[in-house]
Amino acid sequence: MHGRLRDPPPTWINAAARTRHGGQDDTGDGEMSGTGVRPATAAEGPAAAEDGRVLLVVAAIAAAFLLFGLIADRPGVIATGLFKILLARDTLITDYIGVGGMGAAFVNASLLTLIGCLIYRIAGAKMTGGAVAALLLTLGFGLFGKNLLNVWPIIGGVWLYCRVKGERFAAHANTAFFGCALAPIFSEILFSTTLPFTVTLPLGLATGLVMGFVLVPVAAQLFKAHMGFSLYNMGFAAGVLGTLVVALYRSYGFVPAPVFIWTSGNNLWLGVFLFLIFAGLAAAGFAMDRGALGGVRTILAMTGQAPTDFIGAAGLGATLVNMGASGALGTAYLLVVGGDLNGPTIGAIMTIVGFAAAGKHPGNIWPVMLGVFIGTLAKPWNADMPSLQLAALFGTTLAPIAGRFGWPWGIVAGFLHSSAALAVGDLHGGLVLYNNGFAAGLVASVLAPIIIAFRREKPDAANASPPATPSGTAR
Template sequence: MDNFNKNRLKKIEFISILLIGLIILGFSTYVFYERENVISGILRIIASPAILITDFLVIGGIGAAFLNAFLIFLFNFTLSRLLKVEINGLLIASFFTVFGFSFFGKNILNILPFYLGGILYSIYEHIDFKDIFVTISFTSALAPFVSEVAFRVDTTDTSYINAIALGIIIGFIVTPLAKKMAGFHEGLNLYNLGFTGGILGAVITSILKLFNFTITPQRIISTEYDLALKIICGSIFLTLIIIGFFINESSFKGYTTLLKDSGLKSDFVKKYGYGLTFINMGVMGFVATIFVLLLKETLNGPLLAGILTVVGFSAYGKHFKNTIPILLGVYLAGWGSSTNGFTIALSALFGTSLAPVAGVYGVVWGVIAGWLHLAVVQSIGSVHGGLNLYNNGFSAGIVAGFLLPIMEMIKDRKDKERLKYLKRKKQIYDAIIEERERMNKGD
């Protein structure tokens, strides 16, 4: 590496550390000013049943919620580095998604059994755990099952053991299930583990109900941290754009090429590099936040998770050209119904998992997919009792699987019509050439 590139890399690292340090310093000052007891807050988060929807900003306070999220991020990042997992778009998506859901549903303890189950599966199948690390990290969508069994469903002395055992079983069986489920929607739903988790969650919930375990969904949503979350989000997204700008040789060159990508099984890191990927992540963070603001909704734990998930998957499939049709479709569905603004906002943010539908089949189908998503997601949660945090991923999988054969049928019909048109055009052209040759011979 020449001196120019070394100096440039050092400058990028310095800017990155400075910006991230300023965000952390500002947030720490805010928490200190609010005089929160972070330790007691995180203990309340750990002991919470965590069922949908449980906003940890209410349960433990903003300091404890961010500490929980930071600990989970640190755990996943450290484990990925120890395992030497390749840093690609999907890994970045998992980091941001899991970090986001650490504000409602996931805590540093209820995710651990899934990793144990994944390790046991890797031993059983004689594969490297790093090959299924991302799958297992997404599997923590079912973390409320662990908390529910440990702290709410079973009050016996064995409740904690039962909870750990259930998490290990889920972690053990989820990888082969996820592989099979992906074929149902053929990648048109970016949240395949949400769809898998929904199927698995429905089965486990049915078993729990068979033994008279009552699962009661709840709705705990914060309203007091709106301004703080807006400042934090804006700072993070701007930081991503600035870092990406410097990595991309101090330019936005190539971003228009990224925007032409369909988003279907697209790893933006591999295809376009870190610079453009970070720029896209920052841009999409602002797009998601502005959408929530246009709906005049207050930022809270669940909406923050939705925004951060959009940001994460902007490294693997999402950009504003293929997500805005989904957002529009959800909005139009909500506009003509009695659905409240929070549900519309949350469903739209997570519904962008259907972005490849718009990218592959066009804007109109993207709007239709978004419209259907809101209709399905409001009913599908009862199937798993609210214990699958990726409920929108479950809904998106159903919508994608439902639309896929219809879209393919229409596409095939159009292709056949186009082929017939081209054949007819060729026949006419050949006839003209033949007539000209005949006339020339006649001369």
């Protein structure tokens, strides 16, 4: 059930294969991060009871991952695997199923997310669509890149920012968790073989804290570039910041070595597990709200342009149905093209599920996936190439382009993304998990203004300032 390690791609495409967004490759943002969804206020957000229900749903999904992990392996094997995961360098792509085994990977992801749920609860953060996306990205990327060790310096940096600015951490909780796209930089420094541990530990902590500290203003500024047409704003922000940090370290001879750990052979078991999750989400949605179909129609009529909160717009029940349907569509695409269900691709699928609460729905993601697929036909690589599997799934961050301007432009966006996602990874050395979020931010920042210019209209968010507090900024 652990699957076999897939042979690395030929050397002539190895550089491209390393660029997948962990995706964010993410995601999702996943991530990828910074959806641009502003933090809910008492007047506009769900009531405390509704916050509790939303948090319970996220915790239930994480608990399902925990149960699956405990069934997949014996406790001793899981413990050993978790230790290996904590010591992994986490550069894209590091599939935790290949590092520590199936059980350890799922236990790591679930525990990390459950701790995240506890932090949200203690902080009193509003459970908006952006919050759901942030936590489910944590769950997905807990299978490749984020672990119980490397995320805390980034989160701590955001907490320090809040202390210095005199603001509540709850207002920036989403930014903190989305910002963990930069967690591999901490791991890379900490486990460096060129410096003693007495140097790498304080250096890694300082780097992580500084990156987390500056994420809030950086994400707010960069949101203006793509105007909400890429849902993974934090992917864009983390990509820019990560590129700068990696360039700084490279100038001193610190060059991250490429990593490619990708498992295959588990499609049956993982596919059954995922579809059970999606069916459960849809069933829960209908059980909570008998009028959920009406809410789904409301969601399908929305463009998805950030900031968007489907929970606030259509209710939790309809949002859960949309999450299940969107996740099933992403999984179906992967299986149809002959892809692999593993840590990275499940991370991408859970990014779709998470952002199905904050901008994605079947109506605006299929054109982007089709565009990426068409892009593979014009390249010397197939749609089942690891980096292109992830590009199709994480590329749905560009869904607002299809939602706002129509499906043909969504196909164009996906086509462009299939190339951009292969090119930007070398800039950050694979140390930014939301690689696709970075690439999509570039695509949206260029494509959206061109479309607007020729359509002679202004987008909903074109002239609006970014969220005053970009806590909703997602992957």
